[in-house]
Amino acid sequence: MIDDRKKRVLQAIIEEYINTAEPVSSKAIVENYGLNYSSATIRNEMASLEKSGYLEKTHTSSGRIPSEKGYRLYVDELIKDDDISLEEIKYISSKLETKVNEIEDLTKIATSTISEVTHYTTVSIGPSVSYQIIKEIKFVLLGNRMLMAVILTDTGMVKETIIKFDEDITEKQVETLNYMFNNKLKGEPIEKIDRPLEEYLFDEMTYSVKVIKPIIEQIKKVLAEDETLYLEGANKSFELPEFNSLEVAKNFINILDTKELMSDMLNSGFAQDINVYIGEENEKDELKDFSIVTFKHKVGDKDLGTIGIIGPKRMDYSKVISVMKYVSKKLNEKRDENGE
Amino acid sequence: MIDDRKKRVLQAIIEEYINTAEPVSSKAIVENYGLNYSSATIRNEMASLEKSGYLEKTHTSSGRIPSEKGYRLYVDELIKDDDISLEEIKYISSKLETKVNEIEDLTKIATSTISEVTHYTTVSIGPSVSYQIIKEIKFVLLGNRMLMAVILTDTGMVKETIIKFDEDITEKQVETLNYMFNNKLKGEPIEKIDRPLEEYLFDEMTYSVKVIKPIIEQIKKVLAEDETLYLEGANKSFELPEFNSLEVAKNFINILDTKELMSDMLNSGFAQDINVYIGEENEKDELKDFSIVTFKHKVGDKDLGTIGIIGPKRMDYSKVISVMKYVSKKLNEKRDENGE
DNA sequence: TTTTAGCACTCTTTTAATCAGATTGCTAAT
DNA sequence: ATTAGCAATCTGATTAAAAGAGTGCTAAAA
Numbered sequence: 102m103i104d105d106r107k108k109r110v111l112q113a114i115i116e117e118y119i120n121t122a123e124p125v126s127s128k129a130i131v132e133n134y135g136l137n138y139s140s141a142t143i144r145n146e147m148a149s150l151e152k153s154g155y156l157e158k159t160h161t162s163s164g165r166i167p168s169e170k171g172y173r174l175y176v177d178e179l180i181k182d183d184d185i186s187l188e189e190i191k192y193i194s195s196k197l198e199t200k201v202n203e204i205e206d207l208t209k210i211a212t213s214t215i216s217e218v219t220h221y222t223t224v225s226i227g228p229s230v231s232y233q234i235i236k237e238i239k240f241v242l243l244g245n246r247m248l249m250a251v252i253l254t255d256t257g258m259v260k261e262t263i264i265k266f267d268e269d270i271t272e273k274q275v276e277t278l279n280y281m282f283n284n285k286l287k288g289e290p291i292e293k294i295d296r297p298l299e300e301y302l303f304d305e306m307t308y309s310v311k312v313i314k315p316i317i318e319q320i321k322k323v324l325a326e327d328e329t330l331y332l333e334g335a336n337k338s339f340e341l342p343e344f345n346s347l348e349v350a351k352n353f354i355n356i357l358d359t360k361e362l363m364s365d366m367l368n369s370g371f372a373q374d375i376n377v378y379i380g381e382e383n384e385k386d387e388l389k390d391f392s393i394v395t396f397k398h399k400v401g402d403k404d405l406g407t408i409g410i411i412g413p414k415r416m417d418y419s420k421v422i423s424v425m426k427y428v429s430k431k432l433n434e435k436r437d438e439n440g441e
Numbered sequence: 442m443i444d445d446r447k448k449r450v451l452q453a454i455i456e457e458y459i460n461t462a463e464p465v466s467s468k469a470i471v472e473n474y475g476l477n478y479s480s481a482t483i484r485n486e487m488a489s490l491e492k493s494g495y496l497e498k499t500h501t502s503s504g505r506i507p508s509e510k511g512y513r514l515y516v517d518e519l520i521k522d523d524d525i526s527l528e529e530i531k532y533i534s535s536k537l538e539t540k541v542n543e544i545e546d547l548t549k550i551a552t553s554t555i556s557e558v559t560h561y562t563t564v565s566i567g568p569s570v571s572y573q574i575i576k577e578i579k580f581v582l583l584g585n586r587m588l589m590a591v592i593l594t595d596t597g598m599v600k601e602t603i604i605k606f607d608e609d610i611t612e613k614q615v616e617t618l619n620y621m622f623n624n625k626l627k628g629e630p631i632e633k634i635d636r637p638l639e640e641y642l643f644d645e646m647t648y649s650v651k652v653i654k655p656i657i658e659q660i661k662k663v664l665a666e667d668e669t670l671y672l673e674g675a676n677k678s679f680e681l682p683e684f685n686s687l688e689v690a691k692n693f694i695n696i697l698d699t700k701e702l703m704s705d706m707l708n709s710g711f712a713q714d715i716n717v718y719i720g721e722e723n724e725k726d727e728l729k730d731f732s733i734v735t736f737k738h739k740v741g742d743k744d745l746g747t748i749g750i751i752g753p754k755r756m757d758y759s760k761v762i763s764v765m766k767y768v769s770k771k772l773n774e775k776r777d778e779n780g781e
Numbered sequence: 782t783t784t785t786a787g788c789a790c791t792c793t794t795t796t797a798a799t800c801a802g803a804t805t806g807c808t809a810a811t
Numbered sequence: 812a813t814t815a816g817c818a819a820t821c822t823g824a825t826t827a828a829a830a831g832a833g834t835g836c837t838a839a840a841a
Contacts, residue, residue, distance in 0.1 A: 126833055139785050144834065162791045162834050202603045202659065241581050243593050249601075253583050261589075261601060263542045319542065336698045339691050350690060351679050358676045466804055479814050484805065502804050502820045 103153065103174070109136060110146045111155055112179045115167045119417050122342045124164030169380045169414065172392070176377050176418050184419040185427055189218050193424070197431045204257040207435070208406050209331050211398070211428055216334035218424050221412040222357070226367045227328040228256060228404040231292040238286055240278045240316075245269045248278075250320055254291070256403045262323040264315050274312060291324055328406075330363055343413040349390060356387055356411070366393055367407040375425055380414045392416045396425050398432045443493065443514070449476060450486045451495055452519045455507045459757050462682045464504030509720045509754065512732070516717050516758050524759040525767055529558050533764070537771045544597040547775070548746050549671050551738070551768055556674035558764050561752040562697070566707045567668040568596060568744040571632040578626055580618045580656075585609045588618075590660055594631070596745055602663040604655050614652060631664055668746075670703050683753040689730060696727055696751070706733055707747040715765050720754045732756045736765050738772045 103111075113134035117125045127140040127147060136143065147165050150156045155171035158164075167175070196214040201207050208225050216223035233254035241249045243263070248270055251261045286293065294317065335357055344350045356362050365385060370376070378393040394416070395409035408428075410421055443451075453474035457465045467480040467487060476483065487505050490496045495511035498504075507515070536554040541547050548565050556563035573594035581589045583603070588610055591601045626633065675697055684690045696702050705725060710716070718733040734756070735749035748768075750761055 124833090128833080140833095141785050141787090141835095142783085145784090148835075158834090160792055162832075163793080164833065202605050237583060239581055239583065241579055241591060243577060243579065243591065243599065247593075249591060249599070251581060251583065251589060253587075259583065259589070259603060263599060265542050334698075336691070336694045339694055345687055347685055347687070347690075350687075351676070354676050354679055354694075464804090468804080480804095481806095481814050481816090482812085485813090488806075498805090500821055502806090503822080504804065 103150075103155075106136075107146055107150055108174075108179060109134075110143060111150055111167070111171060112175065114147070114150075114156065114165055115171060115175045115179075118166055119415055122415060124159055124166050126164040129164070167415075169382070172379045172414060172418070173382075176379070176422075180419050180422060182419070182423050182426060184423040189424070190427065193218060193427060194431060197428070197435060203259065204405065205329070207432070208398070208408070211432060212331050212408055213333040215408060215410065215424055215428055216337065219410060219417070219421050220334070220337050220340075221410045221416065221421065222335050222338045223333045223408065223410050224357075224363055224367065225331045225406055225408040226364060227258065227406045229368070230254075230258075230260070230324050230328065232290060232404070233258065234288060234290050235286045236288075238279075238282045240275050240282070242270055242272060242275050248275070248316065250316065252291075252320070252324075256405055260323060262319055264319045266312065266315070270312065278313075278316070294321055294324070328364065330360060332357060332363075338412060341413055343415065352387060352390065353411075356391075359387075362387055366411070367395055367409050369395075371395075371397060374429070375422055377418065377422070390414070392418075394418070394421050394425065396429055398429055443490075443495075446476075447486055447490055448514075448519060449474075450483060451490055451507070451511060452515065454487070454490075454496065454505055455511060455515045455519075458506055459755055462755060464499055464506050466504040469504070507755075509722070512719045512754060512758070513722075516719070516762075520759050520762060522759070522763050522766060524763040529764070530767065533558060533767060534771060537768070537775060543599065544745065545669070547772070548738070548748070551772060552671050552748055553673040555748060555750065555764055555768055556677065559750060559757070559761050560674070560677050560680075561750045561756070561761065562675050562678045563673045563748065563750050564697075564703055564707065565671045565746055565748040566704060567598065567746045569708070570594075570598075570600070570664050570668065571630070572744070573598065573631050575626045575629055575631055578619075578622045580615050580622070582610055582612060582615050588615070588656065590656065592631075592660070592664075600663060602659055604659045606652065606655070610652065618653075618656070668704065670700060672697060672703075678752060681753055683755065692727060692730065693751075696731075699727075702727055706751070707735055707749050711735075711737060714769070715762055717758065717762070730754070732758075734758070734761050734765065736769055738769055 110130065113130045113136065114125045117129055117133065127143040130136060130143050131138065131140050147156060150171075151158065151165065155168055155174060156165040157168045159166065193214055196210055197207075199207075199210055201210070205227065208227070212223050212225040233256055235252060236255050237253040239251045239253075241251065243249055246266045246269060248264045248266070249261055250264065251259065253259055338344055338353060339350065344353065356366075362385060366383075366388060369378070369384060375394065375396045378388070378395075380392060381389050383389055383391070383393060388411075390413075391411055392414045393409055393411050395407050397407050398405050408425075410416070410425075412421075450470065453470045453476065454465045457469055457473065467483040470476060470483050471478065471480050487496060490511070491498065491505065495508055495514060496505040497508045499506065533554055536550055537547075539547075539550055541550070545567065548567070552563050552565040573596055575592060576595050577593040579591045579593075581591065583589055586606045586609060588604045588606070589601055590604065591599065593599055678684055678693060679690065684693065696706075702725060706723070706728060709718070709724060715734065715736045718728070718735075720732060721729050723729055723731070723733060728751075730753075731751055732754045733749055733751050735747055737747050738745050748765070750756075750765075752761075
């Protein structure tokens with residue numbers, strides 16, 4: 102049905118539209134994309150592509166713009182996934198080579214680098230805490246009435262929280278806490294901090310329920326907290342012509358402002374390495390005018406978080422996907438070195 | 442020069458303009474603000490106020506809008522500073538009564554509450570770290586090669602950072618670190634972590650320069666880091682008619698996106714309790730189309746950070762200032778209870 | 782059968798012109 | 812000192828006309 106020439110026409114139209122943001126005419130294709138046919142022939146192909154649903158018109162005598170179905174075909178079949186220059190490769194490498202003490206910092210660097218290279222708004226979110234395994238849990242006394250709980254997970258994340266008390270805590274109590282919690286929780290997934298465990302801990306430490314209760318509460322609270330979002334290049338989107346519509350701009354601000362939405366956006370289904378959601382393919386209504394491209398960076402089977410780009414449906418998928426692939430690869434190499 | 446009646450006219454015009462965002466006509470004033478004069482009289486006063494620079498026209502036959510000089514007079518002399526309802530008082534009180542473990546959480550709550558009550562975009566920033574006094578510094582070993590440094594300051598802030606090593610650290614070394622650093626730094630302002638101290642510490646601990654050097658570097662780095670910004674209600678601004686101009690909206694996004702700008706904005710001169718910068722009064726070019734209202738919340742002479750509102754010059758100064766005053770008062774009370 | 786030239790037709794965008802409405806500034810009267 | 816009244820000015824909405832871009836289709840060419 103969609104023969105090779107049609108695909109080439111579709112590809113040309115999409116690429117032209119990505120560049121210009123204007124409906125593409127048959128003439129423009131003939132002139133700039135080296136298809137050796139007359140504009141009339143291209144027009145026929147365009148009419149056919151429109152009938153099959155890959156193109157749309159804004160009005161009867163306008164040029165064509167890609168439909169979501171058109172973008173989908175483009176992403177699935179027509180894209181180049183090495184659309185990345187030597188300069189970009191060098192830039193990304195140098196950025197990612199920065200030495201960091203905390204794993205989250207690397208995610209931040211990757212996020213901002215992607216935004217810089219692609220010129221799109223980029224977001225990242227840490228891995229879902231509840232699936233991680235507790236490697237160590239440590240209590241530290243700060244002053245006499247403040248306790249800091251530090252939790253180390255297998256993926257190298259460190260979460261800490263502070264609990265205040267109305268009475269003094271002794272070093273002895275802290276020691277007991279360290280012993281008890283580690284003994285019971287080390288090697289367990291974080292979500293295990295649930296009722297049975299609480300009861301067990303209460304039993305063992307009846308002498309200080311007053312102390313242990315707020316601790317467990319606070320730890321659970323911190324771990325249940327939204328993973329931290331990191332946003333980079335929000336303003337970049339506003340340079341794009343589609344954001345000249347007040348309505349689109351407002352929607353966009355609203356999305357970035359709504360943590361829940363951002364979190365959903367980054368955490369929706371992960372079939373492939375790199376996931377592309379075009380317009381209506383997004384589950385959330387608010388996202389249906391945008392495209393989202395996300396990837397998880399992992400080491401082994403361990404999820405280290407998700408990085409995503411949000412932009413117009415007229416997104417430079419080719420560049421975005423190429424950059425993401427390269428960053429993903431580089432991050433993995435980096436992890437191996439670190440031997441975490 | 443500016444007699445009482447002129448002031449009443451100016452006040453009426455400003456309040457009307459704050460409500461409607463439309464140039465105000467002499468008729469509107471007569472009808473809604475109970476000035477017992479004809480529109481012709483008001484027109485004369487308006488002409489005079491314009492000549493003195495308190496009002497402006499958008500074109501020859503338009504109504505008047507306040508000039509920056511007009512807003513300034515309004516803020517300095519005509520404002521009510523108890524423009525806050527009983528419901529609002531209750532709401533703010535209840536919000537601020539939330540029990541928190543970390544001082545920063547209180548700032549966050551205050552920030553979002555202010556944004557909710559005033560309907561403006563609200564920002565906060567922590568106190569400048571370098572002036573704070575170190576109350577305690579504690580090293581904690583995480584695993585074998587990771588050290589966490591926790592710094593407690595006199596204002597109740599807790600900063601922590603992680604340092605990774607290429608070789609194992611012993612508990613013994615950690616003990617020494619704790620002893621040395623506390624001995625030397627407790628009671629000192631954070632900025633003291635400078636060269637002389639480094640040298641002293643090197644002397645005392647020659648046996649582990651390899652360990653101590655990265656520690657000092659990392660601590661200095663973390664303390665020098667930008668104070669964390671907290672932003673609430675960015676989308677609220679986009680409901681305002683002035684943000685229907687694409688240019689204004691873009692500028693605004695850019696401001697919110699530029700940490701340096703936000704930090705400058707919150708940290709500029711503090712003559713009064715509550716500081717109002719109207720348009721051109723802002724030092725930074727980018728802010729010259731907006732108004733900023735900020736206040737510091739303190740306990741005693743200790744700076745706990747700054748909260749600020751950024752909005753259009755046509756801001757409801759009366760409400761904003763009233764709310765800030767109330768929040769400021771409440772926060773101080775809260776601190777006293779806590780006895781920090 | 783496939784491709785193309787050519788042209789009528791459609792729709793958008795731009796420009797200009799007109800008109801109704803709002804508000805002021807000024808003059809003369811109160 | 813205040814006000815009524817009115818010409819003058821400017822905006823914003825509406826309409827009309829013209830210019831421009833691109834398509835779809837027909838008939839000819841390859």
